[in-house]
Structures are given as structure tokens and as C-alpha cells.
Amino acid sequence: MRFGIVMFPGSNCEQDCLHVLRDVLNQDAEYVWHQSSDVSGFDCLVLPGGFSYGDYLRTGAIARFSPVMKAVEKFAIGGGLVIGICNGFQILLEAGLLPGAMMRNVGLKFICRFVDIRVETVNTPWTRSCAGGGVLEIPIAHNEGNYQVPAGTLEEMKRRGQIVFRYCSPEGSAHPDFNPNGSIENIAGICNQEGNVLGMMPHPERASELELGSTDGLVIWRSILAHCGARA
Amino acid sequence: MAELYEELGLTSEEYQEIKRILGREPNKVELGMYSVMWSEHCSYKSSKVMLSKLPTEGERVVVGPGENAGVVDIGGGFAAVFKMESHNHPSAVEPFQGAATGVGGIVRDIFTMGARPIALIDPLRFGSLENPKTRYLFEGVVSGIASYGNCLGIPTVGGELYFEEAYEENPLVNVLCVGVLPISRLTKGKAAVPGSVGVLIGSSTGRDGIGGVSVLASQEFDETSQEKRPSVQVGDPFTEKLEIEACLEMLEKGLLLGLQDLGGAGLTCATCETAERGGCGMDVFVSKVPLRESDMEPVEIMMSESQERMFAICRKEDLEPVLKICEKWGLDATPVARVTEGDNLRCFLDDEVTAEVPASSLASGPTYLRKEQKPEYRDRVNSFNPLELPVPSNLRDVFTKILASPNISSKKWVYEQYDHMVRLNTVVLPGSDAAVLRIKETEKGIALSCDCNGRYCYLDPYRGTQIALAESARNVASSGASPVAITNCLNFGNPEKPEIFWQFARAVEGLTDGLRELEIPVVSGNVSFYNESFGEAIYPTPIVGMLGIIDNIERRLEAGFKKDGELIVLLGQTLAELGGSEYLKIVHGKVAGVPPRLNWSAEKSLIRLLLSASSSGIISSAHDLSEGGLSVSLAEACILGKMGAEVELTGELKAHLELFSESQSRALVSIKPERLDELEKIALEERVPARVIGKTGGRKILLKGLFEVDIEEATYLYENSLEQMVAGGHR
Structure with a gap:
């Protein structure tokens, strides 16, 4: 599979994503500069974490105007696979490729730690290999992960199976006690109606090697590979 | 003019x-x-005479002091670049921006040399948390570091943190950055x-x-x-x-x-x-x-x-x-x-x-040899004998108080605000003895630890500085890494005062002699003078940043116990030493006495033992003993390992000394019963006392004949105290 990792000024997880895709999963992966307007030839685009343009304004608010975002939009509308991780998720929201908006964490502090997330649907290209749902242990690292969406839209999203991950206890209870940032209904990740665009706050690339404490993130990458009929 | x-x-x-x-x-x-x-800051005019005594050479040194940062060969064509600096006064005046720009400055020093910055470590000192001003400074500094380091995508992987009245108006904000580069790119x-x-x-x-x-x-x-x-x-x-x-x-x-x-x-x-x-x-x-x-x-x-x-x-x-x-x-x-x-x-x-x-x-710039004079407080505080004080009857109470004290308890509230995982190298997360980072291009890893007990340095700057050095080496060795070089940040008062310069001179002598014992160099550093407010100086605080190398990252060790039913072995000798201890401060409210002795041959033997036991895979975990002594080391090994332990103190000392003495050159390791013989053999060769004191497992920290604490209770106290004390100010 050929992955394109979109690099904005201020991205800081692009090297991590490249490392996991190339060195751990043996896939083709390369950077796509934010000024590029060509994303043809990629099977999947990754919008990595970081602080695009410093995020001095609302997170992702400037990055969405990068020339590359037009191409990303076209790619997504054409059914191409797009995953936004952390800042990448925030950019996808700003770009309108996913519904809802991001607010600051309720504690008003940056939070970096391992959390548990429950897989809410296996009917997406991103989770098809998560047999029987289950709980994944994956780190978060963000200041603005408090996902919000109007009640009506949320109901529709739920009905269409767009809620992909929820913060939960190690046993899988999505109780508010296990919500690190105040996001509505413990939401940690969502997809668009078609399922080809995913946004998630946890960093699967940080949980893809045993040395780093968890390999639960691999199931997301492997789902994409399986979806595209590629081999890890 | x-x-x-x-x-x-x-x-x-x-x-x-x-x-x-x-x-x-x-x-x-x-x-x-x-x-x-x-200026003192740029010219080192008061310090350079003393600093010239420090050993700066070694076979691994690629670039020593004088450049923007020190460079150490870590093998495989790669080098580590590291340096520590202070941003104390800017942070005292404007905590958020002062600390943030401190991070910015040290990171520039590292990539200036051609290295990719891969980690930050932040040693911090503040006044008492009871004081609302302290909470303002503390919160501001931590979010300043977080905002800058997180945005750069450089993980902040560790630090150290003490609250002490001596830093009330003059907090210390030191920052260490390490980078890695292929030696060919050195600039x-x-x-x-x-x-x-x-x-x-x-x-x-x-x-x-x-x-x-x-x-x-x-x-x-x-x-x-x-x-x-x-x-x-x-x-x-x-x-x-x-x-x-x-x-x-x-x-x-x-x-x-x-x-x-x-x-x-x-x-x-x-x-x-x-x-x-x-x-x-x-x-x-x-x-x-x-x-x-x-x-x-x-x-x-x-x-x-x-x-x-x-x-x-x-x-x-x-x-x-x-x-x-x-x-x-x-x-x-x-x-x-x-x-x-x-x-x-x-x-x-x-x-x-x-x-x-x-x-x-x-x-x-100019060079000054400042006058020095032994401060009058020295004899007074040193003549105090903590062993003459009454011993509290309820040791469980002392144990839980120490575990919850802000200097001992978990620093989770701080390090969770730092992105400590970005770059995918942090193979030992914050909270253990040293931060360990893998070097992806090789099988190797580096370990980093910053240490300094300001109380010890106040009571005896020579010995206190030696202990800072020894502890940083011990921390790195407890993670399975060989100590190879240091950087430092020497924080003192006004060097134009003979009593302050006396402290500085003794500290540098202690460091010089200690480095010669360990046979490792200092490759970079920083001096921060004039840390005084209204004429009162801070405790002398010479912070040592140790770099260690692990040849095979698979052999790294963590502080937490790994498995139920393993033996717990105490390495090193416990003496009746309570001078400058956490026990003395918590129970009796005093900072007095003499700091623990430091015997370099015992320290070096312990380090060799830890390295040999980790590289051969004999031991399952290792944790050094420092503030709070055996009690804290044992509690941390249990809490980090999420399991209890049953321990019997069979030493000759009274229970409170066995538990809370801060004797140096000691470590707590856990080991599978069948491998004890191998450990005992190395210990005998190295002449390190090794005593089985109990075994891991269960849901209690049980000290036979003394007291027991549920692991949940200990964990709650340890992990939530700091946050509660900070939040106390918001009520």
C-alpha cells in the first residue's frame, strides 16, 4: 500500500507515522508537503499530529487553508481513505470533512497518557480487523480533544455508525469517569457517513511496537491494509 | 559614561x-x-577559575565544554549532544514565558550542533506549596514548559521537583536537552x-x-x-x-x-x-x-x-x-x-x-577569584544529632505522610502535561529512576537522570554535590545503563558574598573529586548565580544531569516490581543516617545534621553489580534508594508494579532507621528465586551486602511486625497528593 503523510508547518508526528508505516509495517510511505496540490497515487492519506502553524488560533483553523487541503478534500470525496490523528482530526473538522468541533480539554491542561478506548463499530475500513469490538490501549496527547457536536447531528451519527471509538475503562465501560477531556458521550474517534474518513484523538502510531508499551494501535493499520487487500 | x-x-x-x-x-x-x-551569565567571570578544575576529557568525548553543548560518542557512528541551562530569574518574574523561553534556548543550543533534539528534562525548585504565590509560579512554569516543548514535538521525559522554603521568591527552572546526530553532521x-x-x-x-x-x-x-x-x-x-x-x-x-x-x-x-x-x-x-x-x-x-x-x-x-x-x-x-x-x-x-x-x-571577559569564607550556620546545623530525637510510636503514620509529601509523591500531575511520548523513543516512561530512550537506528539506548538534594548541599556542599553525582549515576545504572558523562547546572546565591562562594567552591571540588572517582567527564554546563531574594540565598543547588548508555535496549530495567512471587533483595549497607532526611523534615520539621556518608568504592561496586546483573538478565527490576530510604523505594516499586509485597526487616537497626535512613549506595531489586545464587555470587565478588528482605505479591505493602498498607491506599496517596495540594489553592 502507498501512504501519503501530509506535512504542515508545525506537524510533529509525521516522522512517527512514517516510521511505523515503513519500518514496522513495511509499507510505502512518503511525505506530502502542504503546498502540494497533487495527492494522486496514494491509497491512504495520513494527517499526523502536531501544532500546524503553531495552532495559535483555533487548532487546525489555518491548516485547512493549506493548498494541499483542496486535494485532500477531493481525494476524500472521491472515496479515498483519509485518517486524521490528533491535530489531523482537528484539521479534518475545520475543513468540514468530519462533523463537529473541538474545544479545550475540560481541565484546561494538556494531557499525555495511555487511555483505553472501546471500538464502537467494526464496520469501517479502520476497524474491520478489531474482531468483536474490544478495548484498545492507546496514548492521547492533546490540549484540545473535547469533541462536541449538536444533539441532532450526534443522533444521526450514531444511527449511521459514525462513532468509531469511545474512551472507556479497561473493562470497556464508557462511564464519564473515564473521559479524559470532556468530549461528548466519551467520543474519541468518528468517521464520515461513507466511512472512508476517520478522525481520532488517540495516537495509534504510539501504540504500534511492544517496546513502547502497547501494540493495540496496529489493529487500526492492519484494518486498512486488510481493507485494501495489502499485506503487512 | x-x-x-x-x-x-x-x-x-x-x-x-x-x-x-x-x-x-x-x-x-x-x-x-x-x-x-x-555579565556573569555570559562570561562566567566568578566561576571559571573553579570550573577549570573539572575533568572534561574522556575517550567518548567528541566536544567538551566551550561550545554550545557537549558531544559524546555513543557508538555505531552516532553521538549524543546534551546540556543543561537555567532560566530561574525570567521564570520568577513571568513563570509561563520565562520557562517557555528557557526550553527554547536550550533546544537551540542542541540543534545548533547539528543534532536532532530528542528529549527534554526539567529540574524544578519552588517554595512551599502552602504559599499561593508558589502555586502560581509552579502552574505557570509547568504550563510554559509544556506549551513550548509539546509544540516543538520534543518529549519531556523526566525531571525532578522539590518544594522548599529556601526557594520561595527565587524558584529554579533548569532545562536539559539531549539530541542525537550522526557524527558526520557535527557542526x-x-x-x-x-x-x-x-x-x-x-x-x-x-x-x-x-x-x-x-x-x-x-x-x-x-x-x-x-x-x-x-x-x-x-x-x-x-x-x-x-x-x-x-x-x-x-x-x-x-x-x-x-x-x-x-x-x-x-x-x-x-x-x-x-x-x-x-x-x-x-x-x-x-x-x-x-x-x-x-x-x-x-x-x-x-x-x-x-x-x-x-x-x-x-x-x-x-x-x-x-x-x-x-x-x-x-x-x-x-x-x-x-x-x-x-x-x-x-x-x-x-x-x-x-x-x-x-x-x-x-x-x-574578565576573571575573578572571589573571596570565600565558611558560613557561620554550618557548625550549628551540623552539630545537631537527629538520633537523639524521640521516635514516633506510629510508623505507619510516618510512612503514609512521607509517601504523600510533595517532594516524594508521584509527579504525574506534572509529566502528564508534557508530551513525553512523541518521537517514539521513550521506552521507560516518566516515574522510574531514569528516562530511557531508544536510538532507533541502533540496538542502543540512552538513559538520563537529573539529581540534586538541596538540603544535603546546604548542610555540606562538598558531600551534597558528591551525593547528587552518585545518585544520578546510580539512577542510570538502575535502568541498566553505564554512566558515561554529565552536564550540570550550578545554582547558587551571590558569588560576591564570601559565604556563597565558599559553598560554590566546595560544590565544584566535590564534583571534581567525584567525577575522578567515576572516571567520567563533564562535557557541558551552566552556572546560575545571584539566586537570592531580599538578601537570602537559595540552598546551594548543583544539579547533575547524567547520560548513560545501554548497549542492548532489551536489557533496560524499570523501578516497578514485575511479577508476583519474586524475591526482594536490598543491596548495600544501611546505617543510622537521618541528617537532612525527608523523615527529619516531615516528623520533626527540621533540616539539620550531617548528610549521609558517601563511600565511592561502595558506590562503584553497587553500580558494577547493577550493570552486570542487568546485562546478564538476572534481575527483574531495580530501584535506587534515596529520599525516604527503604520505605519510599519499596512503596514505589509496589505502586509502579501494581502489586504488594511482604517484607521483614531483619537488620540490626531500629525499625525507623531501617525504614527511613537515607544511607547512600543502596538499591532494591527483585529477582526470580532460582536466580538468587547468581546475584549473590556477583554481590560477593563486588563486596556489596545483599539481603533478601521479602517477596513480591499480594495487595498489601506488608512490613512484618510493624504495619501494613493496602496497595490501593498507598497508590492513592502517592498519585494524588500533588494534584490535591495544587488544587487546594483553587478552592
Whole structure:
């Protein structure tokens, strides 16, 4: 599979994503500069974490105007696979490729730690290999992960199976006690109606090697590979 | 000029010396340049006599002190670059920006050498958390570090944190950064080719931070300190992130002859230091420097400490590609200087020469041998014997109080605000003895630990500094890494006071002797003087940052117990030592006595034992003993391992001494029963006392015949105390 990792000024997880895709999963992966307007030839685009343009304004608010975002939009509308991780998720929201908006964490502090997330649907290209749902242990690292969406839209999203991950206890209870940032209904990740665009706050690339404490993130990458009929 | 040089922080003798060097009166620009370069902060004028005694050589040393950071060969064609610096006074005046720009400054020092910065560590000191001002400073500093480091995508992987009345008005904010580079990319901050061009990259130059090094960093604090807020700069981590990428790209392509960051003393420092190191002169065209305000004078342009600026030196023919790369990253870049033959640093305003001084005279500065005198408090505090105090009847109560004290309890509230995982190298997360990072290109890893017990150093600066060094080595060895080199940040009061200089001199002697014992060098460092407010100095706080190397990352160790049913072995000898201990402070409210003894041969034996037991895979976990002694080490091993332990104290000492003595050169390890023989054999060879004190498992920390604490209760106290104390202020 050929992955394109979109690099904005201020991205800081692009090297991590490249490392996991190339060195751990043996896939083709390369950077796509934010000024590029060509994303043809990629099977999947990754919008990595970081602080695009410093995020001095609302997170992702400037990055969405990068020339590359037009191409990303076209790619997504054409059914191409797009995953936004952390800042990448925030950019996808700003770009309108996913519904809802991001607010600051309720504690008003940056939070970096391992959390548990429950897989809410296996009917997406991103989770098809998560047999029987289950709980994944994956780190978060963000200041603005408090996902919000109007009640009506949320109901529709739920009905269409767009809620992909929820913060939960190690046993899988999505109780508010296990919500690190105040996001509505413990939401940690969502997809668009078609399922080809995913946004998630946890960093699967940080949980893809045993040395780093968890390999639960691999199931997301492997789902994409399986979806595209590629081999890890 | 008389009033001006004093206002700028120069003495009349220094002013006379400047006149002698120039053979005339300096003009305003020249005087400004001397005042910043000859400040204590830039010139090390009070410390360099003592610092020259430190061992700086070793087979792994690629670059020692004197450059922007020290460089150590870690094998496989790679080197680690590291250095620690202080940003104490800016943080006292403006905690968020002070701490943030402290991170920015040390990170620039690292990528200036051609290294990719891969980790930050932050040793911090504050006053008592009871004081609302402390909570304001503490929260501000932590979020400042977080905001800058997180944005750069450099993980903050560790630190140390103490609350003590002595730091009430003068907190310490030290920052260590480590980077890794292929040795072939090593770059130095020098201008050695006449005719080459100096390019100023990054932010434009404003009036912020003028005199930061002289007025702010090199004077004591008093009631006027808050007026110094305009001397603190505002950080822009986004621009610095772009600078890292642009500079590394230029270096990778071999486009630069030299690279220097603009920190304290701004353009003056960057130009005169690069010229001096390269044995050249330099012409600086101040009218070309991009400005934030149009009416800035040459002296302001030369002294400004505006952040996020780099000074790159390249051949004329490489200027074009250099500017191109900067453009790609959206950075302003302007040629502002030309390297010349000779030694003169000249500043031009259009065609007019506004300053002309020998570069080396700026860069070298004066040297002072300060007077020293043993402080009168020493004999009084040392003669106190803590063993004569009554022993509390309820040791369980003491145990839980110590576990919940802000100096002992978990620092989770702090490190969860830092991105400590980005870059995917953090294989031992914060909370263990040392942070361990893998070097992806190799099988190796590096371990880092910063240590200093200010109480010990107050009671005995020589021994206290030796203990700081020993503890950092022990921490690194407990993670399975061989200690190879240190950096340091020596935080003291006003060196012009003989009692303070006495503390400083004893500390450096202690460090020198200790490094010779361990046979490792210091490769970089920083001195921060004038840490006083209203005439009261902080505890002497010489923080040691130790770098260790693990040849095989699979052999790393963590502090937490790993498995139920393993044996717990106490290595080293426990003596009746409570001087300067956490026990003494918590139970009796005293900082007195003499610090624990340090026997280097016992320390080195323990380190060899830990390294041999970890590399051969005999032991499952290792945790050093320090503040709080065995009680804290045992509790932490249980809490981090999420399991209980049953322990019987069979030593000859009374229970409270066995539990809370802070004797040095000790560690707690866990081991599978069937491997005990192997450990005992090495211990015998190394003559390290090794005593099985219990076994892991269960849901209680059980001390037979004394008391027991549920693991849930211990974990709750340990992990939530700090947050509760900080939140206390918000009620």
C-alpha cells in the first residue's frame, strides 16, 4: 500500500507515522508537503499530529487553508481513505470533512497518557480487523480533544455508525469517569457517513511496537491494509 | 559614561579595563556590548577559575565544554549532544514565558550542533506549596514548559521537583536537552573562513529582552524585580520548530560552515563568539537586521534578546540555497554579517562604523577569584544529632505522610502535561529512576537522570554535590545503563558574598573529586548565580544531569516490581543516617545534621553489580534508594508494579532507621528465586551486602511486625497528593 503523510508547518508526528508505516509495517510511505496540490497515487492519506502553524488560533483553523487541503478534500470525496490523528482530526473538522468541533480539554491542561478506548463499530475500513469490538490501549496527547457536536447531528451519527471509538475503562465501560477531556458521550474517534474518513484523538502510531508499551494501535493499520487487500 | 556603565551592570574596574583594551573611551554601542558579554551569565567571570578544575576529557568525548553543548560518542557512528541551562530569574518574574523561553534556548543550543533534539528534562525548585504565590509560579512554569516543548514535538521525559522554603521568591527552572546526530553532521559555532557570510534566520529583532543577561540574570532580587518583567521575552515555539527543520536540512546538505543560536546577549554574543572560535573578525551590518520597530538604535539591535533567531555562516556561493531552504520553511533569512581576517568585530550603520572592538576581548571577559569564607550556620546545623530525637510510636503514620509529601509523591500531575511520548523513543516512561530512550537506528539506548538534594548541599556542599553525582549515576545504572558523562547546572546565591562562594567552591571540588572517582567527564554546563531574594540565598543547588548508555535496549530495567512471587533483595549497607532526611523534615520539621556518608568504592561496586546483573538478565527490576530510604523505594516499586509485597526487616537497626535512613549506595531489586545464587555470587565478588528482605505479591505493602498498607491506599496517596495540594489553592 502507498501512504501519503501530509506535512504542515508545525506537524510533529509525521516522522512517527512514517516510521511505523515503513519500518514496522513495511509499507510505502512518503511525505506530502502542504503546498502540494497533487495527492494522486496514494491509497491512504495520513494527517499526523502536531501544532500546524503553531495552532495559535483555533487548532487546525489555518491548516485547512493549506493548498494541499483542496486535494485532500477531493481525494476524500472521491472515496479515498483519509485518517486524521490528533491535530489531523482537528484539521479534518475545520475543513468540514468530519462533523463537529473541538474545544479545550475540560481541565484546561494538556494531557499525555495511555487511555483505553472501546471500538464502537467494526464496520469501517479502520476497524474491520478489531474482531468483536474490544478495548484498545492507546496514548492521547492533546490540549484540545473535547469533541462536541449538536444533539441532532450526534443522533444521526450514531444511527449511521459514525462513532468509531469511545474512551472507556479497561473493562470497556464508557462511564464519564473515564473521559479524559470532556468530549461528548466519551467520543474519541468518528468517521464520515461513507466511512472512508476517520478522525481520532488517540495516537495509534504510539501504540504500534511492544517496546513502547502497547501494540493495540496496529489493529487500526492492519484494518486498512486488510481493507485494501495489502499485506503487512 | 560613568552612570551608564553602572546602569548596565559593569564595575568601575571593568570600565577601566575596557578603556585599556580599546586605548580610548568606549562609545555607547561598545559599552552595551561589553556589558552583556561581561555579565556573569555570559562570561562566567566568578566561576571559571573553579570550573577549570573539572575533568572534561574522556575517550567518548567528541566536544567538551566551550561550545554550545557537549558531544559524546555513543557508538555505531552516532553521538549524543546534551546540556543543561537555567532560566530561574525570567521564570520568577513571568513563570509561563520565562520557562517557555528557557526550553527554547536550550533546544537551540542542541540543534545548533547539528543534532536532532530528542528529549527534554526539567529540574524544578519552588517554595512551599502552602504559599499561593508558589502555586502560581509552579502552574505557570509547568504550563510554559509544556506549551513550548509539546509544540516543538520534543518529549519531556523526566525531571525532578522539590518544594522548599529556601526557594520561595527565587524558584529554579533548569532545562536539559539531549539530541542525537550522526557524527558526520557535527557542526560548530565558528566563523573560520574570511569572506563567508553570516545569515540571520527567524524572528525579527525587537526591543524585548535587552539586558536580560546583565540586569535580570546577574543581579539579586528585591522589591523592584517585578519591574523587570519587560526583560522577559515571549516565546514562539512554532518559529523555532521551523528553524529546527530548516537548520537540520541545511546541515544535512552540507551548506553551513558554522551555526550559532541567538540567546543571552543576542547578536553581540553570536557574532563575537563565532568569530573568536574561528580566529577571525566580523563585520556586522546592523541596518540590514529586520526590525520589529523602525527606530531601534544600533546598541539595541546588538543587545536585543528577541527569541527564535539563528545565526548561520555559509560560503558566498551557498547563500542562494540557504535562503531557498529558509523560504521553503517560511522563515525570514537575511545576510547581516561578513567574516573578515583579523580579530575585529565591527558594527556598521549603513557606511558608518558604530563599534569596533577585538572580538576575543568581548568573548573572553574578565576573571575573578572571589573571596570565600565558611558560613557561620554550618557548625550549628551540623552539630545537631537527629538520633537523639524521640521516635514516633506510629510508623505507619510516618510512612503514609512521607509517601504523600510533595517532594516524594508521584509527579504525574506534572509529566502528564508534557508530551513525553512523541518521537517514539521513550521506552521507560516518566516515574522510574531514569528516562530511557531508544536510538532507533541502533540496538542502543540512552538513559538520563537529573539529581540534586538541596538540603544535603546546604548542610555540606562538598558531600551534597558528591551525593547528587552518585545518585544520578546510580539512577542510570538502575535502568541498566553505564554512566558515561554529565552536564550540570550550578545554582547558587551571590558569588560576591564570601559565604556563597565558599559553598560554590566546595560544590565544584566535590564534583571534581567525584567525577575522578567515576572516571567520567563533564562535557557541558551552566552556572546560575545571584539566586537570592531580599538578601537570602537559595540552598546551594548543583544539579547533575547524567547520560548513560545501554548497549542492548532489551536489557533496560524499570523501578516497578514485575511479577508476583519474586524475591526482594536490598543491596548495600544501611546505617543510622537521618541528617537532612525527608523523615527529619516531615516528623520533626527540621533540616539539620550531617548528610549521609558517601563511600565511592561502595558506590562503584553497587553500580558494577547493577550493570552486570542487568546485562546478564538476572534481575527483574531495580530501584535506587534515596529520599525516604527503604520505605519510599519499596512503596514505589509496589505502586509502579501494581502489586504488594511482604517484607521483614531483619537488620540490626531500629525499625525507623531501617525504614527511613537515607544511607547512600543502596538499591532494591527483585529477582526470580532460582536466580538468587547468581546475584549473590556477583554481590560477593563486588563486596556489596545483599539481603533478601521479602517477596513480591499480594495487595498489601506488608512490613512484618510493624504495619501494613493496602496497595490501593498507598497508590492513592502517592498519585494524588500533588494534584490535591495544587488544587487546594483553587478552592
